Every structure is written in structure tokens, then in C-alpha cells.
Amino acid sequence: MQEVEFLVVGCGPAGGTAAREAARSGVDTMVLERDPVVGAKRVCAAGLRPGFCENFDLPRSIVHCDTPTLTMHGLSGKRYEFDVGTAHTTTREELDGTIASLARAEGVHIATSTLYRGYVRDGDATIVEYADLKNGGRKKVRAQHVLLAQGSSARFDAGSPLEYDAWQAGLITCYQYRVYLDTPAIDATYKTLEMHYYLTETGRNVIAWMFPKRDHLSIGLGVAGKCSGKELRAELDAFLPSVASRLFPGVGYTIREEGNLLYGGAPRPCISDGSVMVAGTAAGLVDATTGEGIHEAATSGRVAAEAVVAAKRGRTTSPAQKYERDLKGIFYGRLRHRHKLMAFLERRPVRFDVLFEHLARTPRFADMLQRDRNDYSVGEWAYLYAQAALFSIRAFRP
Numbered sequence: 001m002q003e004v005e006f007l008v009v010g011c012g013p014a015g016g017t018a019a020r021e022a023a024r025s026g027v028d029t030m031v032l033e034r035d036p037v038v039g040a041k042r043v044c045a046a047g048l049r050p051g052f053c054e055n056f057d058l059p060r061s062i063v064h065c066d067t068p069t070l071t072m073h074g075l076s077g078k079r080y081e082f083d084v085g086t087a088h089t090t091t092r093e094e095l096d097g098t099i100a101s102l103a104r105a106e107g108v109h110i111a112t113s114t115l116y117r118g119y120v121r122d123g124d125a126t127i128v129e130y131a132d133l134k135n136g137g138r139k140k141v142r143a144q145h146v147l148l149a150q151g152s153s154a155r156f157d158a159g160s161p162l163e164y165d166a167w168q169a170g171l172i173t174c175y176q177y178r179v180y181l182d183t184p185a186i187d188a189t190y191k192t193l194e195m196h197y198y199l200t201e202t203g204r205n206v207i208a209w210m211f212p213k214r215d216h217l218s219i220g221l222g223v224a225g226k227c228s229g230k231e232l233r234a235e236l237d238a239f240l241p242s243v244a245s246r247l248f249p250g251v252g253y254t255i256r257e258e259g260n261l262l263y264g265g266a267p268r269p270c271i272s273d274g275s276v277m278v279a280g281t282a283a284g285l286v287d288a289t290t291g292e293g294i295h296e297a298a299t300s301g302r303v304a305a306e307a308v309v310a311a312k313r314g315r316t317t318s319p320a321q322k323y324e325r326d327l328k329g330i331f332y333g334r335l336r337h338r339h340k341l342m343a344f345l346e347r348r349p350v351r352f353d354v355l356f357e358h359l360a361r362t363p364r365f366a367d368m369l370q371r372d373r374n375d376y377s378v379g380e381w382a383y384l385y386a387q388a389a390l391f392s393i394r395a396f397r398p
């Protein structure tokens with residue numbers, strides 16, 4: 001049986017970052033990735049926070065557009081504009097592919113076309129079983145540390161502490177068009193991330209977006225729960241003309257269709273069983289109000305790598321517990337709050353407009369809500385509570 005210090009499942013931003021950063025510190029690392037080419041099949045709008053490339057030491061060449069403006073569109077049809085610093089867009093082929101090649105350069109072995117099946121404890125190590133999709137057959141790897149980062153498709157055995165009953169209810173079905181224009185859209189298109197919140201004719205909440213890329217526009221939407229490809233495509237076909245008439249009126253285009261599941265629930269309550277760690281979307285680390293999860297995924301990969309390196313250097317005897325504690329400290333306050341906020345807004349979708357109006361009037365409040373940690377000063381807490389109370393009063397008005 002193959003032996004390795006650190007085994008990572010999934011080579012998205014979470015798994016790729018964990019592998020790269022652990023290997024950089026001398027940890028013998030292997031990744032199991034289901035797809036034959038890393039990132040090639042990922043469906044995503046791929047918007048990146050300001051500073052993402054610098055923070056994760058990635059080349060600027062993966063950036064397609066710098067997008068300093070975020071626009072929010074609510075039920076009223078009004079458009080609210082926010083300055084978000086310099087956010088970026090890219091594609092997952094480039095993002096995941098680049099992280100993977102940088103990980104390989106650090107000595108990581110990325111085994112593509114391998115499908116993770118499950119794990120069992122074996123003394124102080126873990127045995128992971130996977131299917132070899134290229135050559136056939138099942139194989140096993142024995143690892144000191146294991147990180148599961150297989151995204152929204154993550155499933156855990158009944159009875160595992162990692163299992164989360166509310167997981168299925170948090171899944172959002174998404175459909176996206178890559179729109180290739182015959183001639184470029186109006187200039188503002190390439191500087192703006194657009195988010196739209198509205199209702200289908202049958203009253204289901206929709207979150208839709210337009211993210212610009214070098215050679216195409218990503219225009220897509222997600223609907224909570226199960227929704228057939230046919231229904232989603234019909235909904236997207238109804239949404240597309242509203243974007244086209246503003247951004248590329250009269251311009252011809254071709255489209256490439258793609259679909260995927262996004263997780264929009266609360267973070268997974270338990271993200272380590274004492275030995276195996278769970279990262280990225282598999283841990284439920286997605287902002288329910290925007291669908292943003294790349295920053296959270298890459299950060300969780302980094303925190304996992306730090307825990308593994310700390311164990312190798314004798315600084316901790318329980319890396320999985322360290323990982324869980326550290327990661328919850330960074331993200332859980334904000335992400336749990338975002339999940340509650342989204343449920344509150346979706347109960348009466350006119351509240352989206354109330355929120356956008358409020359944020360547009362109070363840029364300081366909008367800025368503070370972007371922070372990962374809830375490490376506010378007493379004065380900032382007072383300000384936050386006052387703003388939240390004001391928003392609630394407005395949101396509860398008939």
C-alpha cells in the first residue's frame with residue numbers, strides 16, 4: 001500500500017492550496033482528483049476578492065478583468081452600486097490549473113482520474129480507498145493526515161460525526177451560460193460584477209449574476225433546492241435579454257451551457273472527526289448571500305496545511321482539532337450570520353431592496369460586513385448593532 005504524510009481529496013482551491021502550502025514546508029503530499037484535467041470541468045462565475053492573487057501567491061496573469069464595482073439589483077428593478085476595491089474575475093481552468101501546477105512544482109503528486117471512495121482509521125493513520133478511473137481497480141493509500149475537499153458533492157456515512165442533516169436543504173441548483181459576443185459589450189460591463197435577486201413566476205427565489213471575462217461573459221443563476229435543467233434553462237433564457245439590452249444591445253453571440261450545484265446553507269457544524277479534516281465547500285464555507293466561496297476554500301486549505309506542518313514540527317499533537325478551532329474562529333461568525341440574513345431576506349424578498357438601500361447609504365457598515373473575523377472594537381460593535389437595528393426596523397415595515 002502506498003504511504004504518504006498528507007493526503008488531500010479534491011484539487012479545487014481548497015485542496016490545491018492545502019497541498020501546495022504543505023509541500024512547500026516539506027510535507028510529503030498527494031492529491032486525489034476525480035477529473036482528468038484539474039479545473040477543466042468546474043462551473044463557476046470565478047469572481048475573486050481584491051488581493052486574492054497576492055494573498056495566495058498566484059500570478060496576476062490569471063486575472064481576466066479588474067472589477068471595482070459591484071451592482072446589486074433587487075425586486076424593485078433599482079440598481080445599487082458599491083465600490084469594492086479591485087475585485088477580479090478569472091476562470092476555474094486557470095485558477096485551479098495554476099494552483100495545481102504550482103503545487104506540482106513544490107513536489108505534490110496529483111493523481112488525476114482517481115475517485116475517492118471512503119476511509120477507515122488504522123492506528124494513528126488513515127487508510128483512504130479510491131477507484132483508479134484510468135486503469136480500473138481500487139487502490140489504497142495510508143496517510144498520517146487527510147483533508148477532504150471534494151466540494152458540494154461531499155457525502156459522509158450515516159453516523160459519521162462529519163454528517164450534517166441540513167446539507168441537502170442547503171444545495172442550490174445553478175445554470176450558467178458562457179456568452180461569447182461577436183463584438184465587445186459596453187465598457188462598463190468589464191468593470192462590474194452584477195448580482196440580481198428576484199422571484200420566478202412560481203415564487204421561488206433566484207440569485208443571478210453577470211461576471212465579465214476576457215473573451216466571454218458568465219451569465220447564470222441559481223435556485224434553491226432541486227430544479228430540472230429544463231426549468232433552469234428557461235429561467236436563464238428569460239433573464240438573459242434584460243442583461244443583453246443594457247450591456248450588449250443588438251450584438252450577436254454564441255453560448256456554452258454549464259450546470260453545477262452550489263452550497264448555500266450554514267457551515268458544517270463538525271469539520272474534523274479527530275483525524276480527518278474537511279475544507280472548502282465540503283465544509284459549507286460559502287457566503288449564502290453572494291455564493292462567494294473561493295476565498296474561504298483557499299483559506300481553509302491554508303489553515304489545514306498549517307495544522308499539518310505544526311504537527312510535523314512537533315508543535316501540536318492534535319492537528320485536526322487545531323484546524324477545526326482555527327477555521328471556526330476565522331469564518332463561522334460571519335458565515336452563520338450570512339446564512340440567517342439570507343433566510344430573513346428570502347422570506348420577504350422586498351427586503352433585498354431595503355438592505356441594498358441601507359448599505360448604499362452607509363458605506364462604513366457595508367465595509368465592516370466584509371470582514372472575515374468578528375474582531376470588532378467596542379465602538380464598532382455598537383455601530384454594527386445600531387445599523388442592524390435600523391435595518392430591521394425598515395425591513396419589518398409593512
Ligand SMILES: Cc1cc2nc3c(=O)[nH]c(=O)nc-3n(C[C@H](O)[C@H](O)[C@H](O)COP(=O)(O)OP(=O)(O)OC[C@H]3O[C@@H](n4cnc5c(N)ncnc54)[C@H](O)[C@@H]3O)c2cc1C
Nearest residue numbers: 010012013014034045046047116150151280281293294297
Ligand atoms: C455557478 C457557481 C458560481 C460560483 N461563483 C463564485 C464566484 O464568483 N466567486 C466565488 O468566490 N465562489 C463562487 N462559487 C463558489 C465556488 O465555486 C466554491 O466555493 C469553490 O469552488 C469551493 O472550492 P473547493 O476547493 O472547496 O471545491 P471545488 O472547487 O468544488 O473542488 C472540488 C474538487 O474535488 C473534486 N472531487 C469531487 N469529488 C471527488 C471524489 N469523489 N474524488 C476525487 N475528487 C473529487 C472535483 O473534481 C473538484 O476538482 C460559485 C459556485 C457555483 C456553483
